[in-house]
Structure formats: structure tokens, C-alpha cells
Amino acid sequence: MIIAVASGKGGTGKTTVACNLAVALERPVTLLDCDVEQPNAHLFLHPRWTGSEPFHVDVPEIDxxxxxxxxxxxxxxxxxxxxxxxxxxxxxxxxxxxxxxxxxxxxxxAIRWSKRLVGEVRRGWRGLVTFVEGRLRVGEAMAPPLIRKVREEHAPDGDLTIIDAPPGTSCPVVTSLWGTDFALLVTEPTPFGLNDLELAVGVVRKLDLPMGLVINRCDIGDRRVHDFARRQDIPILLEVPFDRRAAEAYARGNLLVEVLPQWKEHMDHLYGRIVEIVRSHGPAARKEPAA
CATH class of the missing domain: 3.30.70.20 (Alpha-Beta Plaits)
Known part of the structure; x- marks a missing residue:
């Protein structure tokens, strides 16, 4: 199963959820950081790096x-x-x-092909978690080819892959979501959070993926995100209240499941809800997006 953790905007806690879910399950998991323009899952996972390789794309030269x-x-x-x-x-x-x-x-x-370096793919592990990240060169605009390369590293059929998708709703996000089994949208109950959540839901619906919400800092803001989820029939799988201890652990780069016991319960419950929805929805079509 492939779960994509996404959000319409940055700063909602998407990477926090992806990393803590991967570690909390205590089973073999492949975690792919597809936010290649600003990968940061490694800051929380602290993987033991095993290797890296440059990533090139073909570009034309004219004779x-x-x-x-x-x-x-x-x-x-x-x-x-x-x-x-x-x-x-x-x-x-x-x-x-x-x-x-x-x-x-x-x-x-008259067309010949040459290679152009656009980034790198790094691999590592932490416990039962296999970790892969893409890192785009500074100034590069073409993230989707590198994301597709990272996506090739998914776990074998039957095992679990978690994708930390880029924020927003542009081409890199679509490339990260395409062909996954479930889209987990992390949002916050603010006007900005609602606006970008609406855009993200539109993208997921175009891709015909089952989805659910995590509302982070659920006790700060208003109820408009809850009302939107109810109108759109989108299940709220987890609500996380603001916790100063969690904020302090995040600032230190610690995994919350290892600092706050309730986060382990949150992640176990969240994964159980996702499995129920995926089983009721049926398998996703394994297709690759266009270039």
C-alpha cells in the first residue's frame, strides 16, 4: 500500500505526520521524501545514510x-x-x-542527446524504516522527473510505502500522488488552511483517490475546515490539539512518537482508519503521469 501525505500549503505538519507514522508502526516501511525542492524529513528521521547517486535528465543538442x-x-x-x-x-x-x-x-x-545534472537521490535507513529522498539542485525548476525517480524506490507489493509529498497543488504534487492508494491531507483550522485545503481536495478528486484529513492544532482557529469536510463528505481521521511539548520536540528535531506516548496511539489509530478506507475503496490503478 502507498500512502501519500500531502497538504495544500506548507507548515501544516505534513512531514511531522509522515515521519511519525512511518516510525510508530514498528514494521518495515519505505519513506520517500518527494518534497525534492526542500527535503526535510531527514531532519526528524536522522537516518543512517547508505549511499547517493546523481540524477540526470536527457536534453537535446542540435547538430x-x-x-x-x-x-x-x-x-x-x-x-x-x-x-x-x-x-x-x-x-x-x-x-x-x-x-x-x-x-x-x-x-x-540533427537532434543529439546529452545529460544534464538536476539533483541527487540519497538512501538510508532508521530501524525498520527504509528512507529515500530526492534533492533538486538549487535553481532547477523541473522537479517531476526527480520525483518519479524517487517513486521508483517504493516498497515491494504488500509492504507499506509512505510518501512525503510537496506542499501545494502544482505538478510536483500530482507526480507524488499519482497511482497511490490513499491521500492523507494535513491541514489547519485557519482561513489560509481552508483555502489551500479546498485546492488540494480538488486535485485528489481529479486523481480519483480516497482521502482523509488530519487537522493539526485543531483547537486554534475556527470550525470552517470541519464544516467543509462535512459538506464534502471527507472523513476527519485525526485531530491534534496544540501542545507546547510537541512544539518543543519538533523544534529540537525529535520524533513525537518517541517523546510523547499519545502520539504513538494517534499514529496507530490513524493507520487503522486508512486501512479501512482503502479496503472499502479498492486498489488504485498503477499508472505513471505524463512528463
Missing amino acids: AERCNLCGACQEICQFNAIAILPEIAMTFPELCHSCGGCALVCEED
Whole structure:
């Protein structure tokens, strides 16, 4: 089973829930940090690193001797990664999505491919938790290819994978959620939390995934998130009140399940609720998103 922990906005406690759930279950779990632009699950998991590898994407290079400047490659590129000028063809590797369309339409066979470094994948472990994170190079805009690479590390069928998804509702989030069994949305009972939760729910519904909510700091704010969940028939699986001790443990980079016993109970209860919903919904389709 693959559980994606997501949120419409940052700062709701998404990574806290993902890390503590992975450790609390006391069973083999693969935890994937797919927030590749700002991975921080390692700050709480403190894994023992076992290795890393660079991650490259294919980008086109145009052979000036073969190119007749016809413009077919520029026309098919929807991301403006190729520009055909009167005397030269230019490529912009940072914009390329590596779809290969330019090579398909080039009748002169002028497209060659090179590798461009965009980030790295790091692996480690802590107890029964296998940990994998993607780390995008500073300034890179193309997170989905690296997220797909991290997603390849999921646990074998029958074991549990937990994905710490990026915040928001953009392409990296969709790439992280696609083909998972359950979307666990972590939110807070504030106007900002509600606004971004509504957007996140829209994305999950488009992907046809079962979902549930965790409302963090549930005793601070108002009841509009609760009312929204009731209207949309979205189950609230866990409500966590504000706790100064939890905030202090978080600030020190400690796992709450190891500091506060009630968090172990919270996570066990949460996982049980998720399993019930997934079983009633049926298996998710294992598809890969488009580039």
C-alpha cells in the first residue's frame, strides 16, 4: 500500500505526520521524501545514510551541420526549449521536459542527446524504516522527473510505502500522488488552511483517490475546515490539539512518537482508519503521469 501525505500549503505538519507514522508502526516501511525542492524529513528521521547517486535528465543538442533551420522542433516544443533564429538553432536545457518530440519530427536527424545534472537521490535507513529522498539542485525548476525517480524506490507489493509529498497543488504534487492508494491531507483550522485545503481536495478528486484529513492544532482557529469536510463528505481521521511539548520536540528535531506516548496511539489509530478506507475503496490503478 502507498500512502501519500500531502497538504495544500506548507507548515501544516505534513512531514511531522509522515515521519511519525512511518516510525510508530514498528514494521518495515519505505519513506520517500518527494518534497525534492526542500527535503526535510531527514531532519526528524536522522537516518543512517547508505549511499547517493546523481540524477540526470536527457536534453537535446542540435547538430548545426545537419540542421536546416526548418523550425519543426521549435513548433512541437510546448515549453519553448528550442528557438530557431535566422542563422542558428538554440536550446534552453532548463526548460526541456525530455519528451523527445523534437527528435521525432526532425527529418534531418540533427537532434543529439546529452545529460544534464538536476539533483541527487540519497538512501538510508532508521530501524525498520527504509528512507529515500530526492534533492533538486538549487535553481532547477523541473522537479517531476526527480520525483518519479524517487517513486521508483517504493516498497515491494504488500509492504507499506509512505510518501512525503510537496506542499501545494502544482505538478510536483500530482507526480507524488499519482497511482497511490490513499491521500492523507494535513491541514489547519485557519482561513489560509481552508483555502489551500479546498485546492488540494480538488486535485485528489481529479486523481480519483480516497482521502482523509488530519487537522493539526485543531483547537486554534475556527470550525470552517470541519464544516467543509462535512459538506464534502471527507472523513476527519485525526485531530491534534496544540501542545507546547510537541512544539518543543519538533523544534529540537525529535520524533513525537518517541517523546510523547499519545502520539504513538494517534499514529496507530490513524493507520487503522486508512486501512479501512482503502479496503472499502479498492486498489488504485498503477499508472505513471505524463512528463
